[in-house]
Amino acid sequence: MQTVTLGGMTEDPTELLTLFTRVHKLLGAAADTAMSEHGVRVGQNLILSRLWERDGRTPGEIAAHWQVSTPTIVNTARRMEAAGLITREPDPDDARLVRLRLTDAGRAARVPVQAARRELAEHATATLTATERRHLRTALAKIIDRLSDEDGPDRRPTTTR
Amino acid sequence: MQTVTLGGMTEDPTELLTLFTRVHKLLGAAADTAMSEHGVRVGQNLILSRLWERDGRTPGEIAAHWQVSTPTIVNTARRMEAAGLITREPDPDDARLVRLRLTDAGRAARVPVQAARRELAEHATATLTATERRHLRTALAKIIDRLSDEDGPDRRPTTTR
DNA sequence: CGCTGATCGTTAGCATGCTAGTGAAATCCC
DNA sequence: GGGATTTCACTAGCATGCTAACGATCAGCG
Numbered sequence: 001m002q003t004v005t006l007g008g009m010t011e012d013p014t015e016l017l018t019l020f021t022r023v024h025k026l027l028g029a030a031a032d033t034a035m036s037e038h039g040v041r042v043g044q045n046l047i048l049s050r051l052w053e054r055d056g057r058t059p060g061e062i063a064a065h066w067q068v069s070t071p072t073i074v075n076t077a078r079r080m081e082a083a084g085l086i087t088r089e090p091d092p093d094d095a096r097l098v099r100l101r102l103t104d105a106g107r108a109a110r111v112p113v114q115a116a117r118r119e120l121a122e123h124a125t126a127t128l129t130a131t132e133r134r135h136l137r138t139a140l141a142k143i144i145d146r147l148s149d150e151d152g153p154d155r156r157p158t159t160t161r
Numbered sequence: 162m163q164t165v166t167l168g169g170m171t172e173d174p175t176e177l178l179t180l181f182t183r184v185h186k187l188l189g190a191a192a193d194t195a196m197s198e199h200g201v202r203v204g205q206n207l208i209l210s211r212l213w214e215r216d217g218r219t220p221g222e223i224a225a226h227w228q229v230s231t232p233t234i235v236n237t238a239r240r241m242e243a244a245g246l247i248t249r250e251p252d253p254d255d256a257r258l259v260r261l262r263l264t265d266a267g268r269a270a271r272v273p274v275q276a277a278r279r280e281l282a283e284h285a286t287a288t289l290t291a292t293e294r295r296h297l298r299t300a301l302a303k304i305i306d307r308l309s310d311e312d313g314p315d316r317r318p319t320t321t322r
Numbered sequence: 323c324g325c326t327g328a329t330c331g332t333t334a335g336c337a338t339g340c341t342a343g344t345g346a347a348a349t350c351c352c
Numbered sequence: 353g354g355g356a357t358t359t360c361a362c363t364a365g366c367a368t369g370c371t372a373a374c375g376a377t378c379a380g381c382g
Contacts, residue, residue: 232333
């Protein structure tokens with residue numbers, strides 16, 4: 001009986017999935033607000049952070065890194081091109097590929113955006129003890145590993161299984 | 162080799178926002194898959210769980226409970242009506258209100274859907290120690306409290322501020 | 323009684339994710 | 353060399369969230 005205690009409760013308010021939904025909504029909204037002040041929307045961080053690390057990546061490359069679908073990156077990249085954060089040029093050696101490159105604006109957003117995200121993370125966990133914060137990170141990583149395993153359709157086609 | 166481990170990382174893979182994004186995506190996808198087997202999509206749980214608790218609620222009532230916008234509930238309710246899970250009738254006493262009521266199918270989904278969500282939560286946290294699981298719940302609740310405070314525009318219009 | 327303002331649902335349009343299907347280009351392999 | 357396969361990006365269409373603007377209805381108050 002660790003959790004549910006009420007009489008006719010049908011939905012435990014501390015149900016894990018519910019908690020995650022709410023945290024994600026709050027964190028996502030806060031991140032979007034904070035990042036928007038620097039001309040970047042929250043979903044664009046998927047692409048920007050990879051291009052900051054190394055410029056000229058392809059949509060498929062970025063999608064694979066985050067385990068996200070290619071259309072997600074393609075559509076986000078189109079919005080970012082319209083917003084002047086990146087450019088999209090065909091690869092000269094392989095016409096199937098598209099190279100995403102940072103503009104000056106895209107490069108300039110790096111420091112403030114990363115700072116805003118870091119500050120938000122600190123702010124959100126300000127009331128957690130050091131132990132809780134450490135366990136939170138561990139728990140999240142464990143859940144990701146756990147769900148990435150059987151769920152992941154073809155992550156790392158290692159010969160053996 | 163849990164995840165990435167490079168030198169000039171610009172984006173810490175253990176960055177809190179990133180971890181939450183990934184957990185949310187994995188958990189949401191798994192929940193949607195599990196619930197879809199019973200004819201319910203993951204977002205519809207917002208409405209269903211409230212109607213299971215008490216039938217005949219209004220969209221605004223449900224939106225307020227979850228701190229979610231009214232259009233979110235309205236649009237989800239329209240899809241649920243099309244799917245045969247609920248009906249929508251105007252309130253006889255107040256023509257502005259819409260009463261959402263469960264159909265037999267909506268009522269029948271209760272047990273299997275709740276079981277599926279519970280099993281998923283257990284599965285996802287199976288590799289966590291009891292301590293980690295306890296701290297996870299605490300940490301999530303604390304983050305929700307923290308972000309709901311100043312962020313919440315008008316939660317509880319107490320006279321004083 | 324009737325005007326004004328508050329309340330409630332709806333519509334329109336956007337961002338972020340997804341799957342399925344298309345088409346072009348590169349690669350494999352006979 | 354040339355047809356079949358694989359690999360890309362892209363498009364179309366959906367679900368889930370949002371804000372802004374609209375319209376209808378109810379409640380207050382003169």
